[in-house]
Amino acid sequence: MRSAFFFVLALILSISTDAAWAGKRVALVIGVSAYKQVPQLTNPARDADAMTALFKKAGFDAVDNRRDLGISELRRAIRDFSATSQDADVAVVYYAGHGIEVDGANYLVPADAKLASDFDIEDETISLDRVMRALDGAKRLKLVILDACRDNPFANSMKRTVASRAIGRGLAKVEPSMSDTLIAFAAKAGAVASDGDGQNSPFATALVRNIAEPGLDLRIAFGRVRDEVLKATGNRQEPFVYGSLGGDTVALVPRVADPEAEARVDYELAAQVGTRETWDSFLAKHPTGFFANLARGQNSKLEAAQQGRAKADDAKRQADELAAQKATDFRRQLEEQSARQTAEAKQKLSEQAKRDLDEARAQIAEQAKKELDEARRQAEQARQQADAARVQVDAARRQAAADAQVQVEQARRDAKAQADKAQADKAQTEKLAALTPNQPPSPEPPPAAPKMDPSDIARLLQAHLKRVGCNPGNVDGKWDDGSRNALELFNKSADTRFDVKLASLDALDSVRSKTDRVCPLVCAKGQRAEGDRCVQIGCSSGYVLNASGACEKRPEPAPKPKTATRQEPAAPRSAPAPRGGGGKCFSFGGKTYCE
Secondary structure, three states: OHHHHHHHHHHHHHHHHHHHOOOOEEEEEEEOOOOOOOOOOOOHHHHHHHHHHHHHHOOOOEEEEEEOOOHHHHHHHHHHHHHHHHHOOEEEEEEEOOEEEEOOEEEEOOOOOOOOEHHHHHHHOEEHHHHHHHOOOOOOEEEEEEEOOOOOOOOOOOEOOOOOOOEOOOOOOOOOOOOOEEEEEOOOOOOOOOOOOOOOOHHHHHHHHHOOOOOOEHHHHHHHHHHHHHHHOOOOOOOEEEEEOOOOOOEOOOOOOOOOHHHHHHHHHHHHHOOHHHHHHHHHHOOOOHHHHHHHHHHHHHHHHHHHHHHHHHHHHHHHHHHHHHHHHHHHHHHHHHHHHHHHHOOOOOHHHHHHHHHHHHHHHHHHHHHHHHHHHHHHHHHHHHHHHHHHHHHHHHHHHHHHHHHHHHHHHHHHHHHHHHHHHHHHHHHHHHHOOOOOOOOOOOOOOOOOOHHHHHHHHHHHHHHOOOOOOOOOOOOOHHHHHHHHHHHHHHOOOOOOOOOOHHHHHHHHOOOOOOOOOOOOOOEEEEOOEEEEOOOOOOEEEOOOOOEEEOOOOOOOOOOOOOOOOOOOOEEOOOOOOOOOEEEEOOEEEEO
């Protein structure tokens, strides 16, 4: 429960942080390829198109895309964007084209610039300071991206009016005076950037791939851009970022909130109760989605277990009724037959008739006793089958609870994975901060994700050992002798070497990965294995279960000794006296004689 609480708390904090960045976002994209006085550039127009598509896909409220602007058009575009960014939370300017540095100041060169002399710089170009002032109204983030660090094409033709005026290579280092501001160069100060031989420049290609990842901090994003450009240019071009931001995560695109966060928490709570009423309540609140499908599966398992219990109860009731009916019928038949034999015997006057009557009574009683014992045995067998069915129902319920616990554990592991990712992102942020000048001290690292309680590990390991057929006894989180014996049996069956003295996460992961039975099925005496369960052995009529658990033919009763009688040739056998007569009858020579 503590892990679930920290996961929900982190999720709520991440959603609230992202929501703060979901305000108004605007962007101005400028691409200048068709220069009139110097050779044209190939990629700036395509780079601007790619960045425009990126900002629109990221959900920016306004994206102004401008191409091959002259000086007056460029000034007007900057002025219009200044008004647009006044009430924005995030304002971004992307410029691809020529840029030059004069006396430590950086300028963007429009398509109609001539720059016959250095005196024309202020008239025919736009300073980077003017672009920065246009972003002054943005509330949360001011971002300028310059893919303009190319060789100065006017350097050889430009006249110098002041001999001491310096025209540098690439762009000059900048120190933004406004807070929450970043200026990204395609190449660090004093270096030049490549226009690229592909569809886009190396810098634009890396930007499109990284800076709009939802929830990714811009400092980490630009760090990835730097690494990709260095790799693509053979370490000849290194992008650089100037400026600083606060300690919070600053993402250009907010992270998408988990639409099923609430359903996940409710599912964990419902799984701890595990009744049909609880799952019905969950489905009433969350009728659709991944967790709704899981809840329906849990409900189906409980319904199947309930139906199995009802069938077992019906079988037991029918068996009891059948046994009672057979016992009643046997007693009634015995009484009727005994009364009939008694009435017939009273008509016989000889001692031999009385002995025959006693023998008949004994045989009838013995036969009735055998049949009654057989009926009792069948009733007992029916009861045992009903008990076995009830055990299977209870096992199905426990399996359903174990499956729900596995899903809860998976949710906990997902939360831990997210915490580990956040820790890794934080470490990357600190690494980037070390490369950026004047970076404020990094905040303290977040607390480590909470560890699982040993009793929770033991309880989960016991549940999974029982699932794979290695019965540990009680699933109560107490690692006793039954649990240790179960883990030792698993080691033998799965060829593992886990320490049986304690419940470890390694053992839990190994047992949980098994989808089928591992330990062999052991059945009690009088039972046999059928699939993945033990069932009672039943013998057909005339056979009984012996001491070794096998069916054998019922032994015949020993014949009773006959009373010695007078030996005569072809001795006649007594025949029943005619109904209503009082004498003794016997057969001789094929005829019947009566006294």
